[in-house]
Amino acid sequence: MPSGQLTKRRALFQLAARQHGYVTAAQAVEAGYSHQAQKYHVDRGNWVRVDRAVFRLLDWPAHPEDHLVRWVLWSGGLGVVSHASALSVHDLGDLDPAKVHLSVPARFRRSASEIVLHRPLPPDIDIEDREGFRVTTPSRALAECAQARIEQHWLDGAVAEALSRGLTTPRRLRAAATELGVAAELGAHVALEAAGR
Structure with missing residues (x-):
């Protein structure tokens, strides 16, 4: 994996780790994932679209407060x-x-x-x-x-x-x-x- 891709992936995973596996579309763009790249990851099954502009990375461990993070992200934080x-x-x-x-x-x-x-x-x-x-x-x-x-x-x-x-x-x-x-x-x-x- 090229170093640029690795840097983007690491940035996204660090963000997701603080948010129970969730990221917003805006946060993904900030980490270097264009909207086209986001669609690609959803289509490939790497990310799950849980709401408009809110994704969850596949296979992230479940946590009892996941739904709260989801709705706070839905509100734009x-x-x-x-x-x-x-x-x-x-x-x-x-x-x-x-x-x-x-x-x-x-x-x-x-x-x-x-x-x-x-x-x-x-x-x-x-x-x-x-x-x-x-x-x-x-x-x-x-x-x-x-x-x-x-x-x-x-x-x-x-x-x-x-x-x-x-x-x-x-x-x-x-x-x-x-x-x-x-x-x-x-x-x-x-x-x-x-x-x-």
């Missing part, structure tokens, strides 16, 4: 995993949302039936970086779920677990809920009282 999906990432409570919850900028205009979009993006202080995606902090995710009025017993369990694991404090949760309004404040207050806090 703008989306942040949030709400009930963020609780799942933090392994809080028993929620297993059927759809991925993604917070996006107010101006974002795409949609897909497999996801629930929330606007606007949370402030950077309420976001954590993960491998291949960003996610709201435990405090923010709990407050978002309270604002969305998930069933209180689900929220109570997630808040109790977050407190016992040291992922949030009553003060941080109340502050996050206050930013999101009355529904979030009420849900957080009830959950904290249920946890004896």
